Amino acid sequence: MLMGETILSVERVRHVYPTSLAALHDVRFCVRRGERVAVIGPSGCGKSTLLRIIAGLITPTAGQVWLEGRPVAGPSSRVSLMLQDAALLPWRSVVQNIALPLELRAFRGVSPLATPQELVEWVGLSGFERARPSELSGGMAQRVALARALITRPPVLLLDEPFGALDALTREALTALLDQLLGQVGTTLIVVTHDVNEAVFLADRVLICTPRPGHVGAEVRVDLPRPRRWEMAREADFLSYVTQVRDCLSLLAYRHPSALATA
Amino acid sequence: MAAFVLAWHLLSLRYPTFILPSPQLVFERMITLALDGTLATCTLETLREALAGLLLGGMVAGIFGFWIAHSRFADRLLSPMIVATQGIPFVAIAPLLFIWFGNGLLPRMLMAGLIVFFPLAVNVVEGFRAVPPSLRDVFRAMSVTRLELLTKLELPAALPFLFAGLRVSVTLSVVGAITAEFFSAGRGLGYLVRLGSGLYDTPLVMAGVVAIIALALGLYASVRLVERLMLIR
Numbered sequence: 001m002l003m004g005e006t007i008l009s010v011e012r013v014r015h016v017y018p019t020s021l022a023a024l025h026d027v028r029f030c031v032r033r034g035e036r037v038a039v040i041g042p043s044g045c046g047k048s049t050l051l052r053i054i055a056g057l058i059t060p061t062a063g064q065v066w067l068e069g070r071p072v073a074g075p076s077s078r079v080s081l082m083l084q085d086a087a088l089l090p091w092r093s094v095v096q097n098i099a100l101p102l103e104l105r106a107f108r109g110v111s112p113l114a115t116p117q118e119l120v121e122w123v124g125l126s127g128f129e130r131a132r133p134s135e136l137s138g139g140m141a142q143r144v145a146l147a148r149a150l151i152t153r154p155p156v157l158l159l160d161e162p163f164g165a166l167d168a169l170t171r172e173a174l175t176a177l178l179d180q181l182l183g184q185v186g187t188t189l190i191v192v193t194h195d196v197n198e199a200v201f202l203a204d205r206v207l208i209c210t211p212r213p214g215h216v217g218a219e220v221r222v223d224l225p226r227p228r229r230w231e232m233a234r235e236a237d238f239l240s241y242v243t244q245v246r247d248c249l250s251l252l253a254y255r256h257p258s259a260l261a262t263a
Numbered sequence: 264m265a266a267f268v269l270a271w272h273l274l275s276l277r278y279p280t281f282i283l284p285s286p287q288l289v290f291e292r293m294i295t296l297a298l299d300g301t302l303a304t305c306t307l308e309t310l311r312e313a314l315a316g317l318l319l320g321g322m323v324a325g326i327f328g329f330w331i332a333h334s335r336f337a338d339r340l341l342s343p344m345i346v347a348t349q350g351i352p353f354v355a356i357a358p359l360l361f362i363w364f365g366n367g368l369l370p371r372m373l374m375a376g377l378i379v380f381f382p383l384a385v386n387v388v389e390g391f392r393a394v395p396p397s398l399r400d401v402f403r404a405m406s407v408t409r410l411e412l413l414t415k416l417e418l419p420a421a422l423p424f425l426f427a428g429l430r431v432s433v434t435l436s437v438v439g440a441i442t443a444e445f446f447s448a449g450r451g452l453g454y455l456v457r458l459g460s461g462l463y464d465t466p467l468v469m470a471g472v473v474a475i476i477a478l479a480l481g482l483y484a485s486v487r488l489v490e491r492l493m494l495i496r
Contacts, residue, residue, distance in 0.1 A: 052400075055404045056404070057400060057403055057404060074406070075403055075404050075405070075406040076406060077405070077406050079404070080404070080405075081400070081401060081404035081405075082401075083397050083400065083401065084397075085395070085397040087395065087397040087398045087400070087401040089398070089415075089416070089419070089420075091419050091422075091494075100405075100415070101405055103415070104405055104406075104407055104408075104411055104415075105407075105408055105411065106405060106406040106407065106408075107405075
C-alpha cells in the first residue's frame with residue numbers, strides 16, 4: 001500500500017467529562033492516507049472517547065483534530081464509524097441496512113463502492129440478502145455493519161472494538177476479512193481495541209495509551225507483509241511485535257503521569 | 264358468546280321489559296334503528312368525534328412526547344403536569360366544555376382528546392427513548408439531518424410503542440365521545456342511550472350500548488390490522 005500525505009492529525013487533544021473525570025490528556029498523533037493504526041490501552045483510558053472525538057461526535061475540551069486539512073467540527077461524510085454493537089435497523093433487511101447511507105443527504109453524489117448486492121457477497125453473506133438482523137448471528141451482523149460502513153467509500157474508517165463481543169474464531173475470520181477489504185479499498189483505518197493480537201494483525205502502527213487520563217505513551221511499528229493471515233500469528237516476527245506491545249502496556253501502566261508526579 | 268345470549272334470554276323471561284329486555288327485542292330494535300338510518304347517523308357522529316379527538320390528542324401528545332423525550336428540561340417541566348392531568352375527573356369538566364365551546368364538534372372532540380392524551384404521550388416518550396444509543400451514534404456519525412434521524416430511525420423505532428398507545432387510546436376516544444354526548448342534546452350513540460334511559464325505553468338503551476361496544480371493537484380491530492400490516496418484521 002502506497003502511503004501518502006497526512007490525512008488525519010490529532011493535536012494536543014484533552015478531554016474532561018462534566019463529571020470532572022479526565023479522560024484524555026494531551027493526545028497527539030498523525031495518520032497518513034492509507035495507513036492502518038491501532039489504538040490499544042487499558043480499559044477506561046479514554047480510547048473510545050478519542051475515537052468519538054475523531055468522528056466528530058464529541059467536542060474535545062481542548063485541542064483540535066484535523067481531517068484532510070480541515071478542523072473537525074462535527075460528524076463528516078468522509079468518516080465511517082463502526083461500533084462493538086452492529087447497530088443495525090431491525091426493521092430493515094440485510095441489503096436495506098447496507099444501502100442506508102446512500103439514502104442520506106450527506107452522501108448524495110457519492111459514488112458507492114459497490115452495489116449493496118455486491119457488498120453482501122464481499123462480506124460473505126450471499127443468501128442472506130433478505131434476512132432481518134434478528135435472524136443473524138453476532139458475527140454476521142458485524143459483517144453487515146462493515147459493509148454499511150464501507151459502501152460510501154469513506155477515506156477514513158473508525159472502528160471501536162468492533163469484534164470485542166464475538167468469539168475468538170469469528171473474530172479472526174472478521175479481522176482477516178477486514179484486512180482483505182481494506183487492501184482493496186485503500187481506506188485509512190483507526191481501530192480501537194484491547195486485544196493485542198488483533199492490534200498487531202490489523203495495524204501498520206500500534207499506538208499504546210497510558211491509563212486514565214490517557215495519552216499516547218508509546219508506538220510500535222508493525223512491519224509484516226500483507227495480506228495478513230492468522231497463520232502468521234504463530235511466527236516469530238508476529239510474536240515479537242505482540243511482546244513489544246505487551247511490554248509497552250505494562251511499562252506504561254506503572255509510568256503513569258500521576259505516578260511520575262509523586263516520584 | 265352463544266352461551267351469553269342464551270343466559271341473557273333465560274334471565275329476561277323473569278323480568279319485565281323495562282328492566283331486562285330479551286336479546287330478540289334488542290335485536291329487533293337495532294334493526295328498526297338501522298332501517299330508519301338513526302343507527303348509522305349516530306354511529307358516524309360518535310365515530311367522527313372520537314377520531315377527531317384522537318387526532319387532536321395524538322398531535323398534542325406527539326409534540327409534547329417528542330419534546331419530553333429529547334429534552335431533560337421539558338421532562339422536568341411537563342411530566343409532572345401531564346401526570347397531574349390524570350387526576351382530573353373528566354366527567355366533571357364535560358359540562359364546562361359545553362359552556363365554553365357551545366354544542367358543536369369542538370367540546371366533544373376535546374373530551375375525547377383529553378382522555379387519549381395521557382396514554383398516547385406516555386407511549387410517544389417511551390418510544391423515542393427506546394432508540395438504542397449505539398444506533399443514535401451511528402446515525403449521527405453518518406451526519407444525518409434532523410429530519411432523516413426522525414424518519415429513518417426514531418419514528419420506525421418508536422412505532423411498536425405508538426401502536427400500543429393507539430390500541431389503548433382508540434377505545435378510550437369512544438369513551439370520551441360518549442361521555443361528552445351524555446351532557447349535550449342531539450347527536451351520537453351516547454345521546455341515544457341517554458334518550459332511551461329518559462324514556463325508560465330499555466331496549467333502546469341496550470341497542471345503543473351494543474352499538475357502542477361494536478364501534479369500540481371495530482376501531483380496536485382496525486388499529487390491530489394496520490399494526491400487523493406495518494410491523495411485519
